[in-house]
Structures are given as C-alpha cells and as structure tokens.
Amino acid sequence: MKKTLHITITEPLPPWAQQIIDMEKKNADGEVEVFHLTAENAPAALEKIFVTDSVCVWPGHF
Secondary structure: OOEEEEEEOOOOOOHHHHHHHHHHHHHOOOEEEEEEOOOOOHHHHHHHHHOOOEEEEEOOOO
16 A cells, blocks of 8 residues: 655645645545644654655645
8 A cells, every 4th residue: 555645844735735635635545644744743754754655745835
C-alpha cells in the first residue's frame, strides 16, 4: 500500500492546496496523511518522512 505524507508549514492552507489534498484522499489507492509541522513535533515528522513513499510540503501561502 502506497503512503503519501502532506506536511503543512502554516495553517490554514490555501483553498487550492486543500482541494488537491482532498482529491488525493478521495482517489488514493493507499494511505494519505496530513501532518502540521511545528518545532515541537519535528522529530515525529522526520520519522514519518522515512516510512512514506511520497512527501509533499505545503508552505501555506504564495
């Protein structure tokens, strides 16, 4: 099963980014996880990165 991790840096996400994540969750053939990165949970984020197949980082605004 493919695992995809979306890491958010700031919240809320732009609507278009949230739409992409929602569409991916709906059409996924595996697990899709969204993880909000903070200084406190950075070690957990690193662990998640190493056990996933695909990582996407969303900065929150452009």
